[in-house]
Amino acid sequence: MSPRSCTGVSPGELRRHLTRACLSAAFPRPSPAPRVPIRARASHPGQRPPKAMRFSQLLIHTLRDDPADAEVPSHRLLARGGYIVKAAAGLYSYSPLMWRVIKKFMRIVREELDRESAQEVMLPILQPKELWTSSGRWDRYVTDGIMFSLQDRKGADMCLGPTHEEVITAYVDTAVSSYKQLPINLYQIQDKFRDEIRPRFGLMRGREFIMMDAYSFDADQAGLDVSYQRMDRAYRAIFDRCGVKYTVVDADAGAIGGAGSQEFMVVADTGEDAILYCDACKYAANVEKADARLVAVPNQGEAKPLEKHATPEVRTVQQLEEFFSLPPQVMAKTVLYHAVWADREAVVAVMMRGDLEINEVKLCNALDALAVKLADETQIRAATGAEVGFAGPVGLPESVTLLADLSLQGQTNLLTGCNETGFHCLNVNPGRDSAAPAFHDLRLARAGQGCPRCDGELQEVRGIEVGHIFKLGTKYSSAMGATFMAESGKPAPFVMGCYGIGVSRTPAAVVEQFHDDKGIVWPRSLAPFEVIVAVLDAKRPAQVELGEKLYAEFAARGVDVALDDRKMSPGAKFKDLELLGFPLTLVVGRRADEGFVEVMLRRDGNKEEVAADSAVARCEELLAGL
């Protein structure tokens, strides 16, 4: 039955056509209401009833075994704890407990953004192609295959928004007409869709995920700088409140485009990004963006005559080193790439000093291409006339754009391929023996290389990108013709910034950092509940009564508490609560009738027995220290 058949049709019509099962789903009978509505029991009129929850009524389903498809700790534990349930690759249902975690994170995000005067909005997720062609991104996103696109009944192209620059820019263009209305900063927290090449690691890289996107609109660059700083401040406050260890790194602007961006990275071994940092000066950058100090090599002196040498089966830098007994620093490997732009594609040649590697992100940016990919054998043969392993600048067809890394600038007498199978050239001097290459920084920085800012050394850690802030400038506003009337009396494009936070990813990143062999260890700020009152034996009246009493006491004091009144054996209950990861558990057990309970801290497993009378106060005290 399609959902549509259950709407816009009268109940009478439905009744004639639908099965009883469908009917009862569409018009469920109300379950008998309790004689006394629960809310009426909240004793203080005008005061909201205390947040309260009983585990016996909460949907919790923990698994004893690790799910077969979970690899990293956060995925494994979130799935085992029943926090997430997979619907398909990269698509998850969030359980009530997970949703509480996410809502807590969203609340933190909202509070900190609101503090910086951002305003929350709701934007369409289903978006028309026109919006994306107006910014020029439809092609790129379709080329990359990252965007879910579809057609409506009229055959019009639509997409599920992977991000919201276009929609928001169009909206602000409509709503804002004067510089007097600026600056403005709008944000939304909604689902985004990306057809990831490889969804994985549970919530880390999903195809549908929750993201906070904020967009700032300023009249000029100085205004953008201020907005950017405010968001930087908000982001630091947000991740500080989550208690995670994170680092802020320089980043490539990627498909979003624009100049200037930083990523907020949660440090974790399972992170998908590599971060290079310097302890000496605090330089930190995504490896995609990172620079490293260039170690100069001695110039090889006056240009000498070009020599051609037979080098059968010598294809790699390492083989060349042996064959010529020359260090890789005097070699220029020439790598062929297939680059794609919106309106064309071509093979380009990139020269890199033999001891260094090419950073494809930098290359892509240098070419202003949509994408670059190593050329395949056929393309290499077509461009160089030689087999793989013998490419060089000499005699390369004019149609092949030649780029070179800055490490080769001014270098003479290089060793390169000859574009002839089985031959390499000595004393190659680009410009004399070949076209003059365009020099760019195309190097891939690596751990162990020198810091680009000081004489320190770069080190590497892995990180999970949970936030990203960009200075977009007028890239989108110009492309889309989104302008306001400036003070000068002339229309000017908005100067924009955009700022994202992975709302569903962050809790997963937090779990990567906060777990042990027993399960999750939520930081207080994100835990689905801060305190659990656990009644160990739900059949003993003394325990149940005391548990209820303590639970009510916590609730009355506004503590984020739940009562674990499930009927399960003590061992199972302990294991379950540990897996779920609540910061504090108040165990009401065998000494309940003597008036004693036990406080357990999840973080270090410490237990202490306290008198029931002072239990709530003691818990609040412990919570304050978490």
Next chain:
RNA sequence: CGGGGCGUAGCUUAGCCUGGUAAAGCGCUUGGUUUGGGACCAAGAGAGCGGAGGUUCGAAUCCUCUCGCCCCGACCA
């Protein structure tokens, strides 16, 4: 996209090589006994083996196609 692996009960798996009409643990239901670290006994319910086609007297097992899921890789010449 390339390579590899896996789809059997709600979950984790066995069975497949060597075809004979599906098994275990956990979970679930009922009854009873238990109750401070994933309790015990008894009785049950629950899958026709991802899907389609083929071979065969007979297919979870063999073959073909297909779908789904997981992992690795995506070439530095």
